[in-house]
Amino acid sequence: MVMRKRLIDQDAKPFLYQSIGDYQKEQFEKSAFRTIGDLSHVIINLYGALPFPLQEGVPNNLGYDKRTKTLVFVDSPSKMTGYNTLKKAQELRAGFMGGWDKVVVLGWNFVTDIGKILENIKDDKLEVLVIPPDLLDQLKTKASYEKLIKTGKIKFSSLQYLTIKQIKVKQGKETDEIEVELDNYTLLSPDALPLDQKNKEKLEEVMGDDPLALIEYWSIDPDYDGETFRSKWQDYRQNTENDADEFRVIKKAKLEVPKVSGKRKVCVKAVDVFGFESATVQEVK
Structure with a gap:
């Protein structure tokens, strides 16, 4: 969008602007993370929650905030967060380990009508936030991860x-x-x-x-x-x-x-x- 606006400002017409590939998926494949679960645990920590200990029957993309009784659900960078993801998060909030007061979904990519889906769901105990698209670039080393944890500079932005x-x-x-x-x-x-x-x-x-x-x-x-x-x-x-x-x-x-x-x-x-x-x-x- 920004690139298109700049080309328009410069009267660069006609022009062809193409976005090629799935950036987050490609960056994940190049990263040091071996599994989506490893990445999810890092994101949960950056959000300020705790990942559940690895054990049978516990999804490795879940975390929690004990103080607020909030469940945290991290979606995959290779998926589009949409209705099915939100429905799954609601089900986990209701039944996982006795239930939770709220569930937060952290996503990378979203279906086009995500706003309409949320409006139809009408669930004030469900919050959806956007994982910074350049986060994987900032997690290239263990040192950079530890620095992000200490500084708290990572912000999970609002969905619009x-x-x-x-x-x-x-x-x-x-x-x-x-x-x-x-x-x-x-x-x-x-x-x-x-x-x-x-x-x-x-x-x-x-x-x-x-x-x-x-x-x-x-x-x-x-x-x-x-x-x-x-x-x-x-x-x-x-x-x-x-x-x-x-x-x-x-x-x-x-x-x-x-x-x-x-x-x-x-x-x-x-x-x-x-x-x-x-x-x-x-x-x-």
């Missing part, structure tokens, strides 16, 4: 959730016009952000008054194939071509698109001022 209003379609003979409008933006765990109390209070004020003001950049793929996102429209802060407000993105966009047979799948992606990316997908006839 973007919603759009119902897409409007104006039918034409050969093309259609679609109108996409941003609806809301939510940081699901704002307390996880590395901000002091004063700035947290300011953030809470913005989230209450105008949460879309947190959006730095957003783009639209009007013919999303479910795998590769191809941006056909974008807006970003300091872009005054769409309106005169350089401190906010516009909230509504109209695109002329080729007609399709059947349903059209539209994907909208956004990056906020903290650099977090979120996406949502909507089907229209």
Whole structure:
């Protein structure tokens, strides 16, 4: 997203920007960790919890915080954290070793509709946080791991959730016009952000008054194939071509698109001022 914005700023059109491979999975395979369990134990410690002792019947990706009676579930860097993961975490919270008051899921990669999944689940005893994507780079040696533990500099960031209003379609003979409008933006765990109390209070004020003001950049793929996102429209802060407000993105966009047979799948992606990316997908006839 950031690279795409820079290319747009430089009027580098047309351009092809490709992200190749699964970064976390590739980094894990290059790392000194022999198993996912070894990596999970390190992440649990960095989070501030304790891993369970290795024994039969105990998953090696689980940890706990005894003081708050919280279970910690670490997902694999080779998986997409989604509904099945969250359901499993809920089941473990309810039944593992007598049950827990809360479960925290730490994930690397997330399905596109993770925000909608969490909204449908409506579970205030389930928290989902993002493992820093460059963490494996910082864990190349035992010394670097011990330093991270001592300094406590690793922050597990909030998961974010973007919603759009119902897409409007104006039918034409050969093309259609679609109108996409941003609806809301939510940081699901704002307390996880590395901000002091004063700035947290300011953030809470913005989230209450105008949460879309947190959006730095957003783009639209009007013919999303479910795998590769191809941006056909974008807006970003300091872009005054769409309106005169350089401190906010516009909230509504109209695109002329080729007609399709059947349903059209539209994907909208956004990056906020903290650099977090979120996406949502909507089907229209």
